[in-house]
Amino acid sequence: MSALLGSDPLLIGDIDFTVVVIVIVKTVLVFALLLVAVMFYIWFMRKVIADMQNRIGPQRAGPFGILQTLADGIKLFFKEQSEPATADKRVFRLAPYLSILPAFLAFAIVPIGGVVTIGDHRTQLQLADPPIGVLFLLAMSGIGLYGVMLAGWSSGSKYPLLGAVRASAQLLSYEAAMGLAIVAVLIQSGTLSTREIVDGQAWDGLGSIIGRGDTHWFLVPTIVSFVIFLIAAMAETNHPPFDLVEAEQELVGGFHTEYTGIRFAIFFLAEFMNLITMCAIAVTLFLGGPSGPSLTGLGIDAGSWLNVWVMPVVWFMVKLLVLLYATVWVRASLPRLRYDQLMNLGWKLLIEIAFVWAMITAVLKVAQDVGAGAIDIIITAACALVGGFVILGILYLCIPKREEVEEIK
Amino acid sequence: MLQRAEILGVRDFYRDYFAVAVLIGAALLMVGAMLGAGRLIRPVRPQAEKYVTYEAGSDPVAGWGQSNARYYIYALLFLIFDVEAVFIFPWAVGLEGLGTFGVVEMTVFIVLLALGLVYAWRKGVLRWA
Numbered sequence: 001m002s003a004l005l006g007s008d009p010l011l012i013g014d015i016d017f018t019v020v021v022i023v024i025v026k027t028v029l030v031f032a033l034l035l036v037a038v039m040f041y042i043w044f045m046r047k048v049i050a051d052m053q054n055r056i057g058p059q060r061a062g063p064f065g066i067l068q069t070l071a072d073g074i075k076l077f078f079k080e081q082s083e084p085a086t087a088d089k090r091v092f093r094l095a096p097y098l099s100i101l102p103a104f105l106a107f108a109i110v111p112i113g114g115v116v117t118i119g120d121h122r123t124q125l126q127l128a129d130p131p132i133g134v135l136f137l138l139a140m141s142g143i144g145l146y147g148v149m150l151a152g153w154s155s156g157s158k159y160p161l162l163g164a165v166r167a168s169a170q171l172l173s174y175e176a177a178m179g180l181a182i183v184a185v186l187i188q189s190g191t192l193s194t195r196e197i198v199d200g201q202a203w204d205g206l207g208s209i210i211g212r213g214d215t216h217w218f219l220v221p222t223i224v225s226f227v228i229f230l231i232a233a234m235a236e237t238n239h240p241p242f243d244l245v246e247a248e249q250e251l252v253g254g255f256h257t258e259y260t261g262i263r264f265a266i267f268f269l270a271e272f273m274n275l276i277t278m279c280a281i282a283v284t285l286f287l288g289g290p291s292g293p294s295l296t297g298l299g300i301d302a303g304s305w306l307n308v309w310v311m312p313v314v315w316f317m318v319k320l321l322v323l324l325y326a327t328v329w330v331r332a333s334l335p336r337l338r339y340d341q342l343m344n345l346g347w348k349l350l351i352e353i354a355f356v357w358a359m360i361t362a363v364l365k366v367a368q369d370v371g372a373g374a375i376d377i378i379i380t381a382a383c384a385l386v387g388g389f390v391i392l393g394i395l396y397l398c399i400p401k402r403e404e405v406e407e408i409k
Numbered sequence: 410m411l412q413r414a415e416i417l418g419v420r421d422f423y424r425d426y427f428a429v430a431v432l433i434g435a436a437l438l439m440v441g442a443m444l445g446a447g448r449l450i451r452p453v454r455p456q457a458e459k460y461v462t463y464e465a466g467s468d469p470v471a472g473w474g475q476s477n478a479r480y481y482i483y484a485l486l487f488l489i490f491d492v493e494a495v496f497i498f499p500w501a502v503g504l505e506g507l508g509t510f511g512v513v514e515m516t517v518f519i520v521l522l523a524l525g526l527v528y529a530w531r532k533g534v535l536r537w538a
Contacts, residue, residue: 023431027432027435078451078452080453080454081447081451082460085461086462101437101440128426130426131425135498138494165477169480169483169484172483173483187504190503252465258463261447261451265443266440340536344535347486351490355519359515359516362511365505366504366509370508392527396527399531399532
């Protein structure tokens, strides 16, 4: 693997006019892709849920109701906007921007396809490939929290404030679990760049899926992390069953109660964009991104445009669709968690499991590197695990319990 | 990773963010255009009642509500894990070079940090009752 593989070859060397044009075209494409994806996803979600509930779902706007989202959006354009008299006006107007910008930016690091040649420039089908790609993602999901927090706080109203405080505690709790789930992938890949992570999972026969072959998907070696990542990603994007942030029975609309018209639409857009981005990141980290069989078996040349341009994008989209379908399924099936259940799940279960699994992955990886036998590896890992828990258990018992404060009546 | 940084040099390090900057511009433009277009076509008919905060029909009691102090403790707890992520991420990336020593060191580090969580747990901070 070349040392330069991680950086977009387009941006190495002189940046001339053509390069700028290519970057702008790629930006516009990613932009359009995200917006169309959101439109499609909302329609898809409503149709699938309708189907699961024996209804028909949207069917009036366009064929099969596919333009329903567009119609809803246009309606919101024509709605009068109100700002509460108690609102902090400047922050109130700033919050939608803060919420949607990170949603766009996080998608920039997702590798959608392979490396292609345009004219005499080679470029990756991905907007940006910073060497710290995964950290960039975590940073963006952290900034997205500001949008929610400031929107709720600046409204000058109690329901948004409660929604925002809930949101910040929930997002913080699950961000920890998500970060630790990603650690297992980093141990496997040895890099933070999303392009290198995907290259490390390149297709090498059907065995790639189950973790055999020279390069394979990280799905099987990090299966526990994958599950934790999906749960945490849903919690991060306020997706049911984690939609306590806007629990309408308790909080009206949560942090965006006071937002109307197009500003409300922007929050809505950001939420769905975040969900799509998270699924795309899960595809990148665990399911090999664009990795999949090419059409060389059908007698099509490996260098043909079908194999270079189309197939990687097709595989990426297929995997993304599978995950998005799974999220809709979850949305239709699970009731909302109670707040204490949410916190318990995050702090008492996911974080601990993610820790233990990251350490097991590390032990297995190092054991593989030094060439230890399978039994040695298992014994070492088991000893480390049991030892760690015994130490923590003893410490737990040593710490005195908090004295119960008498209730003030 | 190191090799790559040497080849690219520090200034080139920022080149990958060129596309990110273009995307920020595009996103700002789009959101601005959406809000601007909305301003042109939507009706404006001010009435004092429209600018009262939401309260299911009756007059709202107070603009700002109270919120539970427990949220704040969770934010503090999160700090432990966020700071520790700063150490764990580079460790995970460079694990191949660190070998057995790296794993042992990190186990010690994580047990020490987990102690913070164990303490909070025992003191009943994690109990949301």
